Amino acid sequence: MLDWDDLRIFLAVARAESLSRAGRALKLDAATVGRRIARLEEEMSAKLFVKSPQGYALSEAGDRLLPHAEAAEQAFAGAQEELSGAAGQLTGQLRIGAPDGCANYLLPQVCARISDANPGLEVQIVALPRVFNLSKREADMAITVSRPTAGRLTVQKLTDYHLHLAAHREYLANSAPLTCKADLRGHRMIGYIPDMIFDKELDYFAETEAQVVGLASNSASVQTRMVQSGAGVGIVHDFAIPFAPGVVRVLADEVSLKRAFWLIRHADDRRSERLTRFAEALGQGLRDEVTRLERLAADTTLAGL
Structure with a gap:
């Protein structure tokens, strides 16, 4: 089952195209971010990123996951505001x-x-x-x-x-x-x-x-x-x-x-x-x-x- 925290980390890497930059945004070290992405990829049985010298780019599977992760982000933000x-x-x-x-x-x-x-x-x-x-x-x-x-x-x-x-x-x-x-x-x-x-x-x-x-x-x-x-x-x-x-x-x-x-x-x-x-x-x-x-x-x- 997908976990919002995993999707949050996925979104950070997708936007930053870097484990270290995503880690700074999330206040996590890059190694932890990398482990969480690896765990998510294992759970989904799909590679979500393609690593290159330029950084981390979304794979085809990652592209498909992105709009769902963004929808979850919006729903979570809305719930926070509703319950605040x-x-x-x-x-x-x-x-x-x-x-x-x-x-x-x-x-x-x-x-x-x-x-x-x-x-x-x-x-x-x-x-x-x-x-x-x-x-x-x-x-x-x-x-x-x-x-x-x-x-x-x-x-x-x-x-x-x-x-x-x-x-x-x-x-x-x-x-x-x-x-x-x-x-x-x-x-x-x-x-x-x-x-x-x-x-x-x-x-x-x-x-x-x-x-x-x-x-x-x-x-x-x-x-x-x-x-x-x-x-x-x-x-x-x-x-x-x-x-x-x-x-x-x-x-x-x-x-x-x-x-x-x-x-x-x-x-x-x-x-x-x-x-x-x-x-x-x-x-x-x-x-x-x-x-x-x-x-x-x-x-x-x-x-x-």
């Missing part, structure tokens, strides 16, 4: 992956409010400038800047948001006039490292007259800090401007970008009431916070200097 005594509240651990701009400027306060309403909930925010692999359960859900078109995923639009050219007041006071897009050629531009743009929606500078990015980072938050330091002009999330004192929007009538955040979940999770309830709270919280912060940012606009 926290009626109507979310409990347990949830991990969200997000691009660093969203993770730095929006998710902390949004998730804090959700946690205040659900004291038994533990929320983990993973901020990385890349796309997350939900199949490997790097996160329970992820926020992206473009709508995925492939994979077994459920996709939900969360909110639109806006970006504008911005600079620090001191930089503008001590630099060449900036009255139209053509003037950008005389300013140091701040943006993404071109060959590290992981999503086409982040390729902003095609919409400006700028020719060269003089300072670059793969992090939107680092770019905002560069702008705040007076290093030049960059395209900044409106929702980040209230966190950067002295930074103002410039040429807002000429350069205005609109993008969207999308919430993606593994297709098998659509039956999880727990994840659905969290997604609803997250979506409403993000919409409210983007609206609040963008109103504050609009008050910092300078049409030209």
Whole structure:
């Protein structure tokens, strides 16, 4: 008979593709994880993994077992919540992956409010400038800047948001006039490292007259800090401007970008009431916070200097 604890270990190895990484996630040593997998394979009379120099990959039998193990995981999580005594509240651990701009400027306060309403909930925010692999359960859900078109995923639009050219007041006071897009050629531009743009929606500078990015980072938050330091002009999330004192929007009538955040979940999770309830709270919280912060940012606009 299959045991949930065995399936839990199977899922950890399937997602980590390594005994040692799975062991760290489970707080078990790698040898114990290996013995438990061997025991499960013996009980099932099937090899669940194919070992190679790259790690542990699922075999054909492992692929067949995976959706059943994930269903058991969801059922176990649902049972825990139902029996926890926290009626109507979310409990347990949830991990969200997000691009660093969203993770730095929006998710902390949004998730804090959700946690205040659900004291038994533990929320983990993973901020990385890349796309997350939900199949490997790097996160329970992820926020992206473009709508995925492939994979077994459920996709939900969360909110639109806006970006504008911005600079620090001191930089503008001590630099060449900036009255139209053509003037950008005389300013140091701040943006993404071109060959590290992981999503086409982040390729902003095609919409400006700028020719060269003089300072670059793969992090939107680092770019905002560069702008705040007076290093030049960059395209900044409106929702980040209230966190950067002295930074103002410039040429807002000429350069205005609109993008969207999308919430993606593994297709098998659509039956999880727990994840659905969290997604609803997250979506409403993000919409409210983007609206609040963008109103504050609009008050910092300078049409030209």
